Amino acid sequence: MRVPARLLSLTAVTAAAALLTGCFAGTGSTGSGTGERIRLAMMQPPRSGLSPLSDDAFKLSRWSTAETLVKLDARGDARPALATEWRRSGRTWTFAIRKGVTFHDGTEFDAEAVVRSLRAAADASPEPRILDGVELTARADGDRVVVTTATEDPLVPQRLSSPQLSVLAARAYRGKTVNPVGAGTGPFELTKVNGTASAALDRYDDYWGERAKAPGIDVTFVPDGTARAAALRSGEADIVEAVPVSQAALLDEERITEVPMPRTNTLYLNTSGGPFAKAALRAAAREAIDTGSIVAGVYEGRADAAEGLLGPALPWAAELRTDVRRPTATKAKGETITLGTFTDRAELPEVAATLQQQLQQAGFEVRLEIREYANIESDALAGEFDAFLLSRATVLDCGDPAAYLYSDFASDGSFNLSRLADSSVDEALTKAGGTATGAARRKAVVAAEAAVLATDAAIPLLHERVVQGDAERVVGAAHDPRERELVTADTYVR
Incomplete structure (x- = not known):
């Protein structure tokens, strides 16, 4: 049974804060100029040694150390x-x-x-x-x-x-590895990386643009959401990334900001084998899921129930969306499915447990497999699960959802967790990708979304709102829906 955040004991929070004491004391040099270094608690540790060729690139961007054309x-x-x-x-x-x-x-x-x-x-x-x-x-x-x-x-x-x-x-490029330490062009220079524990950045005084107001950034990677929230409460961190919904109620409302994200929690169904190779059973899974109860129960109302893959951060999608003709469901008859997800996002295991109950009520037998993301991604991409629950950014890379749709649902997409191979979907994705920017492209993108939804290969559940914590003394922290900016040249601690 889930305990509402308002009833949680503060003992666990206090203990988590104690574990962090000293972590944000300053792991880098003081830099030049005046002011205090920014202490930043981030959710996910580096997965690929901070290589910009991986998702770690977004950390480099959020720290304002690596830049693009x-x-x-x-x-x-x-x-x-x-x-x-x-x-x-x-x-x-x-x-x-x-x-x-x-x-x-x-x-x-x-x-x-x-x-x-x-x-x-x-x-x-x-x-x-x-x-x-x-x-x-x-x-x-x-x-x-x-x-x-x-x-x-x-x-x-x-x-x-x-x-x-x-x-x-x-200097960053040595063989097959890319090391960004001391190699960027941004207002902050990455000076030190301590594995998956911490990193430090100093102000780069020869920056071509506006000189950073803070002398540096001390980053600590804190996968545990309770510990991140505790760090903000105790004053151990100045900026906290991704405060779990369950912890938001324990924080001063003036210290947290909710931002509708272009991020969708989606249940990807394996279409290449197992029970969900049958469209009728995919439809049965879709009809069994009550997204409203997940939003109200797990997210305490701090999310939006999904009507499609693209959410309120892209309001034009809802304006253009039309009804989708989906497969007819058949009743499940005890088919066993394995549902995977990961612990890095605090709400996902609870969402998975709720899905397990809902799918079992519809006649499926559901086994859960939950690990850290770094230890489960390869198996998910290899099709080892019948269903996989993922929190997915839909415009993370280029500000346009066509790239996300192609990556996740094209026959040759690199992140095709559903292992979908559908000629109608491929055609719609290709058309969307080739259409000029503007109204025509937006219409083609929504048509591609409809083609994907018509297969029931992916069941969109909800659209997240990120909860970011900023200490009272923090000025100018970015609240970026695309998760590209966090600490900028204008961010500082009073």
Whole structure:
């Protein structure tokens, strides 16, 4: 039975805070200038040694240490960053490179450096998911970079905004590994990484843009959500990433911010084998699930029940969405399924337990398998589960959901947990990816979403709202729906 957050004993919270005492005392050098270093508690430790070619890239972006050619504005439109302007000619895009930029090791930022980083990403195995289905080449032309794709791609600037395509100094690339320490161009220099425990960054005083207001950042990785919340309560942390819903009620409401996220909790059903290879049983699973009770019970109302894969962070999706014709359900007759999820997001195990009850009431036998994400992802991608519960960002990479839809549901998508291979879905995804930005593209994206939903290969449950904690003395912390920014040059502690 779940205990409401308001009834939780503060003993556990106090104990968790005690475990963190000293963790945020300052693991890096003091940097130059005045002010206090920012103590940051993050949810997930690095999975790939902070390589920008992995999801760790978003940590580098949230710490303002690694930068890209392009950034996105609030609407998802491309704006200058390390590139000052660009133009398109068919399959070719030409980017003018910003002058006066240096890497943190003092070497010059130039077109050759951009080409080196883009080639490293294009040649990586596995390649960054922002490049799923994209064949990209790059060459230097004086102080410009010429990017060419195998087919016309209207989203090249948006793709180049992905933190996985950050530009790093030559020193970062050694064989097959990428080490970002001292190799970025942002207002903070990554100076120290202590495995999966902590990291430190100092202000980079030769930054090409606005000088950072804080002298540095001390990062501690705290997978336990109760401990993260306790760190904010006790004053051990200044900024806390992803406060669990169960802990939010224990915090001062003025210290937390809820942001509707382009993030969907989805139940992916394995269409390649097992019970869910049958569309009728996938439909039975869909009809068995009560998302409203999950939102009210597990998330205490701090989430939005899903009507599609794209949620309120993209309001145009609801405006364009129409009814979807789904398969007819058959009654389950004791089919055994294995449902997997992970512990890194505190609510997911409880959601999985609720799904287990709902599916068993519908006639399925459900086994749960719950591990840390780093220990379960490979099995999920290999199709070892009949169903997998995932909290998935839908516009994380390029500000456009077409890339997420392709990655997760195309026959050759790199993150196809459902192992879906459907020609109608592939056709809709290809059309959405090739449509020019604007109203026509949004319509094509919603049509692709409908094609996926019509297969019941994925059952969207809810759209998360991230709960971020900021201490009273923190000024200017970013509350970014895309999870790209957290500490910026304007963030400091009073």
